[in-house]
Amino acid sequence: MSVNFNxxxxxxxxxxxxxxRNPRKVGHVIVKSIVDGGFEGEVIPVNKKADRILGKVxxxxxxxxxxxxDLGIISVPAPYVLNVVKECNKKGIxxxxxxxxxxxxxxxxxxxxxxxxxxxxxxxxxIGVNCLGVYDAHNNLDTxxxxxxxxxxxxxxxxxxxxxSGAVGSATLDLVASQGHKFAKFISYGNATxxxxxxxxEYLGQDEDTKVICMYIEGIKDGDKFFEIAKRVAKRxxxxxxxxxxxERGEKATMSHTGSLAGAKEVYFGVFKQAGLIxxxxxxxxxxxxxxxxxxxxxxxxxxxIITNGGGYGILTTDAVVDSKNLEMSExxxxxxxDLRKKFSKNVNIANPLxxxxxxxxxxYKTAIEACISDNNIDIIVVxxxxxxxxxxxxxxxxxxxxxxxxxxxxxxxxxxxxxxxNLSMSLSETGxxxxxxxxxxxEAVDKxxxxxxxxxxx
Amino acid sequence: MSVNFNxxxxxxxxxxxxxxRNPRKVGHVIVKSIVDGGFEGEVIPVNKKADRILGKVxxxxxxxxxxxxDLGIISVPAPYVLNVVKECNKKGIxxxxxxxxxxxxxxxxxxxxxxxxxxxxxxxxxIGVNCLGVYDAHNNLDTxxxxxxxxxxxxxxxxxxxxxSGAVGSATLDLVASQGHKFAKFISYGNATxxxxxxxxEYLGQDEDTKVICMYIEGIKDGDKFFEIAKRVAKRxxxxxxxxxxxERGEKATMSHTGSLAGAKEVYFGVFKQAGLIxxxxxxxxxxxxxxxxxxxxxxxxxxxIITNGGGYGILTTDAVVDSKNLEMSExxxxxxxDLRKKFSKNVNIANPLxxxxxxxxxxYKTAIEACISDNNIDIIVVxxxxxxxxxxxxxxxxxxxxxxxxxxxxxxxxxxxxxxxNLSMSLSETGxxxxxxxxxxxEAVDKxxxxxxxxxxx
Numbered sequence: 001m002s003v004n005f006n007x008x009x010x011x012x013x014x015x016x017x018x019x020x021r022n023p024r025k026v027g028h029v030i031v032k033s034i035v036d037g038g039f040e041g042e043v044i045p046v047n048k049k050a051d052r053i054l055g056k057v058x059x060x061x062x063x064x065x066x067x068x069x070d071l072g073i074i075s076v077p078a079p080y081v082l083n084v085v086k087e088c089n090k091k092g093i094x095x096x097x098x099x100x101x102x103x104x105x106x107x108x109x110x111x112x113x114x115x116x117x118x119x120x121x122x123x124x125x126x127i128g129v130n131c132l133g134v135y136d137a138h139n140n141l142d143t144x145x146x147x148x149x150x151x152x153x154x155x156x157x158x159x160x161x162x163x164x165s166g167a168v169g170s171a172t173l174d175l176v177a178s179q180g181h182k183f184a185k186f187i188s189y190g191n192a193t194x195x196x197x198x199x200x201x202e203y204l205g206q207d208e209d210t211k212v213i214c215m216y217i218e219g220i221k222d223g224d225k226f227f228e229i230a231k232r233v234a235k236r237x238x239x240x241x242x243x244x245x246x247x248e249r250g251e252k253a254t255m256s257h258t259g260s261l262a263g264a265k266e267v268y269f270g271v272f273k274q275a276g277l278i279x280x281x282x283x284x285x286x287x288x289x290x291x292x293x294x295x296x297x298x299x300x301x302x303x304x305x306i307i308t309n310g311g312g313y314g315i316l317t318t319d320a321v322v323d324s325k326n327l328e329m330s331e332x333x334x335x336x337x338x339d340l341r342k343k344f345s346k347n348v349n350i351a352n353p354l355x356x357x358x359x360x361x362x363x364x365y366k367t368a369i370e371a372c373i374s375d376n377n378i379d380i381i382v383v384x385x386x387x388x389x390x391x392x393x394x395x396x397x398x399x400x401x402x403x404x405x406x407x408x409x410x411x412x413x414x415x416x417x418x419x420x421x422x423n424l425s426m427s428l429s430e431t432g433x434x435x436x437x438x439x440x441x442x443x444e445a446v447d448k449x450x451x452x453x454x455x456x457x458x459x
Numbered sequence: 460m461s462v463n464f465n466x467x468x469x470x471x472x473x474x475x476x477x478x479x480r481n482p483r484k485v486g487h488v489i490v491k492s493i494v495d496g497g498f499e500g501e502v503i504p505v506n507k508k509a510d511r512i513l514g515k516v517x518x519x520x521x522x523x524x525x526x527x528x529d530l531g532i533i534s535v536p537a538p539y540v541l542n543v544v545k546e547c548n549k550k551g552i553x554x555x556x557x558x559x560x561x562x563x564x565x566x567x568x569x570x571x572x573x574x575x576x577x578x579x580x581x582x583x584x585x586i587g588v589n590c591l592g593v594y595d596a597h598n599n600l601d602t603x604x605x606x607x608x609x610x611x612x613x614x615x616x617x618x619x620x621x622x623x624s625g626a627v628g629s630a631t632l633d634l635v636a637s638q639g640h641k642f643a644k645f646i647s648y649g650n651a652t653x654x655x656x657x658x659x660x661e662y663l664g665q666d667e668d669t670k671v672i673c674m675y676i677e678g679i680k681d682g683d684k685f686f687e688i689a690k691r692v693a694k695r696x697x698x699x700x701x702x703x704x705x706x707e708r709g710e711k712a713t714m715s716h717t718g719s720l721a722g723a724k725e726v727y728f729g730v731f732k733q734a735g736l737i738x739x740x741x742x743x744x745x746x747x748x749x750x751x752x753x754x755x756x757x758x759x760x761x762x763x764x765i766i767t768n769g770g771g772y773g774i775l776t777t778d779a780v781v782d783s784k785n786l787e788m789s790e791x792x793x794x795x796x797x798d799l800r801k802k803f804s805k806n807v808n809i810a811n812p813l814x815x816x817x818x819x820x821x822x823x824y825k826t827a828i829e830a831c832i833s834d835n836n837i838d839i840i841v842v843x844x845x846x847x848x849x850x851x852x853x854x855x856x857x858x859x860x861x862x863x864x865x866x867x868x869x870x871x872x873x874x875x876x877x878x879x880x881x882n883l884s885m886s887l888s889e890t891g892x893x894x895x896x897x898x899x900x901x902x903e904a905v906d907k908x909x910x911x912x913x914x915x916x917x918x
Binding site: 024026029105106145147149150152163164165166168169170171172174175177178216245246247248249250252253281282283308312314316318319321323346347349351353358386387389391415416418419421437438439440441 | 483484485488560561564565604605606608609610611622623624625626627628629630631633634636637675677703704705706707708709711712740741742743767768769770771772773774775777778780781782788805806808810812814816817845846847848849850874875876877878879880881896897898899900
């Protein structure tokens, strides 16, 4: 039976127990994040001593608060958590999020067991312990206890991220926000005392805002449950997964991080593959793929054509396509080849890669991209633009994004460079074209998505 | 016999043949780059029609120029190149750099052969054809025909880059400049009509400004010569190599890019390994390693200790160390472990990774780093700092860079995030500490350098 997450993402009244007046304290930053995030409901601080926190009336306990409360966020020290949970239950707050650390991850197993037994017994729903909270860009809900000046929040979009580790979650959230990638929901679930990765995965599988799900997991509590849910979700939308604690040593570190058992690498990889999850080896790979999918790329075939103004980049991209498991190099139809031969000078070899050479201009790109779009022998178009060359203007961005609007054929771009390039890449990305920094990254991301598309048909 | 490159890097008078008044033309940008680059000698334009270019007196031919000229840069159309080279020879200019394309890379083999025969016969030295030119950050020489507003130039430092492809060279030069990495020399050599990758490698092996050599090569003209020189150079300093055109398809593309024969992958890999070259699979990996080496990292042993304020990052880094070929996880000595147990709360598990947990502050980092420095069981220190957490201040940058000044033990840092993080990473990097964006990148770079250090002893 799936968990109802409504109160975690669409609460009307939130109480923060352990709220603080000290700006460096977790209990302060949570209240501030909720307010600064533009939460439309009411946030109520609870503190043993303070009367007001961030201008809001503070109560001694949840029991002193008049009216119903939907969500309780708890950041009191570990020994007091169970008592606070009991008060929440008494108050009728069934949904709680516990950020407090100091449970099984440091050997305090009994403390965590008692908490689990209690929330289960009273049919409460609990995210945490030892977690960072949730962020929902569409509902303006931000409970993260990391200040906004240190951690930029991503804008509303299609990527959701389930993250066992708060640190991994926050650091990557910050990075991808600065790269302009767009998020739906972020959930850090820590020790998974009750609600676990599978529950969240199932929820996100049904969430309309979520177009692609990223997961960083250290351990899986219930393998059968995970497999069953993962397979069902992957049928519907892509799930990208990074597993931490693959080595025996990493496993030991996992035990003292979130108290999970990491388990054998091969077993995990087998489960991911069978369930149709896209497995990645690093965080940057994860968000390379996710942000591409978030832009609505739709792969129907695997024949890939490369357009470039840098010969070396064409070669490196070709190497990557040939090296890939699921992509192949396309060939122009005779008609396309004939047309292009008439349009380009003899310096341009009409082939794949189509090297427009260093004096390529915007018009050349337009001609090349349109030829690839209309050629039925081509499924995927990789457009490499090195803005450093003298004849390429900023208007090539408009040419590529116009092509993207006109066709269903997936177009991905590759550009490497400093500020001038980064600004143009950002503009292009904003129009819905995935832009990568290097040939290898782009092809590896497309390759893995292709694997998923083929796998999905067999799920 | 090694080629004398003095006139390519330290010329007093340069002539640009094919200089132009049109700012979008290659022959214009070259003159402008030389001037804007702060060249201390004289640059003289040659143009069939113009009297002045960029305010400088222009001549009809090189023969009209009074006095000696050290270097001739040629950017006239391919059919006129040989004639211009003859005029240079007549004028006594023995060193020429030809940027013009349109030779063997588009099938015009005879044109290129004739040119090669001529420069060889008259003992001229020729870089190019179909190349981008040279950049020397220490001597303020910049002949690149890519405008500075589009392509940032790196500051003076220890990385030199030999690049067959102009596009690969310029795009990455621009990127690494924006990342703050520092360069000695950059040489794009194109078709290698005469001077080839081996000649340049040999020269950079002796160049005092060059601390690490990066190479992007598509084909090698003379395998025996390359192997002999590469081995000799690698004994002295690290050489990082990326090979383009590894696949058969990539090979075809190479033929029409720089007219080189790419050759079998296995043969290349064997040669690189035997010669002690550090092989990389991508451009970002290349500069991850090179910039680390450029900072003077000195690996003496392989026992690696991880300090982190993010458990998940500790786990991912541990996985990467275990997965590496040449690194191993270190263990604290009993003394260090005992000392640290007294200094840290019970939330901190005294182990490797040393997870300072999310409320780690700058003082905790200081304690942890100093313990790793003084512990003889530890050779390499990986410091992960996630600045998003509330208690870590910007002053941790000072703690790490002070540690770097105090010890010979290699310290590398890992930080992921948006602008706040990037600014602090940049500050840290400026003090000579290599900073990586992700755990996997950092460990892979250290691992490959470790491989080199072990290999070097056997060369």
